[in-house]
Amino acid sequence: MQVNDHRAADRLPAMARGLGYLLASLLTAAVALLALPVLLVPATARAWASWHRRRADRLLRRPRSGPVRAGAWRVLGWLGAYVVTSLVFGLVAVVCAGNAVATAVTVPLWWALPAGTRAGGFAAGVPLTGWGTALTLGTVQFVIFAALTYGLVPPLARLHARVGVALLSPSAADVLAQRVETLTETRAGAMNAHGAELRRIERDLHDGTQARLVAIAMRLGVARESLGEDPELVGRLLREAHENTEEAMTELREVIRTIYPPILADRGLAGALTALGSRSAIGTTLDIGGLGTIPAAVEAVAYFTIAEALTNAAKHSRATGTTVRVARAGDRLSIEVTDDGIGGADETLGTGIAGIRHRVLAIDGTVRVHSPAGGPTTITVSLPCAS
Structure with missing residues (x-):
């Protein structure tokens, strides 16, 4: 019983998000039709598409995508599909949710309606002559449209978002x-x-x-x-x-x-990071999983990346503590360094992040920095470690 309650509790926010997404899509589709000459400019179309893909990413709870770099014809194809699907799916959402809301508002006020309009909206032609008829027809109509909204809006919103993501995702040639x-x-x-x-x-x-x-x-x-x-x-x-x-x-x-730090050769990456954490100027918590055998070049990059991140936290972020997590999944080594500082890290200001990025990208790794104002700052690195 608790499982069903949790599912219902999860579905209601999903319905609200989906409804907001479809209504916003309907509105922006209308704007797109009015501003079509402007959106036919490739740069403007890509900016418009990038914004909508970020909306789709939020709805689908996917990692935020970067700017759309697809070709002009691909973006224009998405624009046409977006307008059509937004109008269709958005109108479905308006009909379902609009009728549910309208019924909930107007049924209690049926007696104030003009006599010629006192007919049940769902059971057309049945006059509303009293509270019994109004409440019965109103309840039936509200339940039907609320159920349609509850059942149709979330999957329609997800389908709309997936279509947009699929059309704006780069092709194999683009990749x-x-x-x-x-x-x-x-x-x-x-x-x-x-x-x-x-x-x-x-x-x-x-x-x-x-x-x-x-x-x-x-x-x-x-x-x-x-x-x-x-x-x-x-x-x-x-x-x-x-x-x-x-x-x-x-x-x-x-x-x-x-x-190449000699401690890596003497104690391995785990031992070297333990020593590095003990020498850190601020408190450091280490969480190191099973690493297995890692190429020396990857060990060196991982070591210097964490060393630089800890130095940045001590020098620039006003942090009092850091957490370092290192784990291996298959042929990838993941590193996450989080500090409790003030955030706002900017690699253009010489904070060492640019150096981390150069080291990591040189061996085909990836770097992601999340540092909102007020903190915390999290540096996430993924390195290939297949031998």
């Missing part, structure tokens, strides 16, 4: 073209990022480690020439060379760590 475009962009970004990384490593080695090694070599050379003549100078030079050697080793380890 392939977009895929090629994305891969071209990510390849260029990866090449640029790779070049920048090589230049950074070269600069770090040249300006840091190499400079220290040159200084060590010079001190050792002076010490060798002074050997037996100035023991105190030799001792000081050897001491300085030893100190510089330790500093050079430390810098060299830092450079290596930026290429």
Whole structure:
């Protein structure tokens, strides 16, 4: 019995959403007919189609789609189908819901109607001569139209939304073209990022480690020439060379760590993330599922992505805590980092999100950032991890 009650409770909001969707579609279809010359412009038509597909996504509770990129003829074909289906389905909704509402409003006021109009709207020709006739006919009519609204409107709304989504979804050729475009962009970004990384490593080695090694070599050379003549100078030079050697080793380890963190090789991704969370400037909760064997390149991207996300949360979001979830499903590794900060993350402001996106896209992954004003901020990443 409780199951049926829950289904009814779920169906009523669905009916309300479907009714609102169909009535809005009916109105926008009328607007489309009036503004048809404007909507025949491809850019305007695509913007109009994108808005309607987002409406359909909300009704179907699908992830929000991006802008429509279908060809002009495909969008115009959708526009014609949209107008027809909106008018038909919308009028059905108006007839069903309108009669139910009209009956509920007018039956109690039957006595105020002009004498010539006191005939049952459902049982045509039966005069309303008293409360008994009015309530009986009114109840029957209300129940019938309410049942029609309850039963027809939600599936009609979903059918209308699915038709729109299907017509506006890219074809196989469009998907392939977009895929090629994305891969071209990510390849260029990866090449640029790779070049920048090589230049950074070269600069770090040249300006840091190499400079220290040159200084060590010079001190050792002076010490060798002074050997037996100035023991105190030799001792000081050897001491300085030893100190510089330790500093050079430390810098060299830092450079290596930026290429591939040694902790990944020592402890695996789960262990590395545990250590990363313990060093975070703000409280971090880790939820790591079974990961299995993951390619080294994917491990490195996952590690640096989470490290950057935690750094962003500590530096920019005023967060007091973060939650990191890492799980593997088939050949995909999913990462979700959520902080309780103020939100409003903007990757154009140098918050590190652009760097995360470049790393992830370079290995054919996906990134989604949800950061409304007031928070929270959630960064969701999916990485291919098939060996």
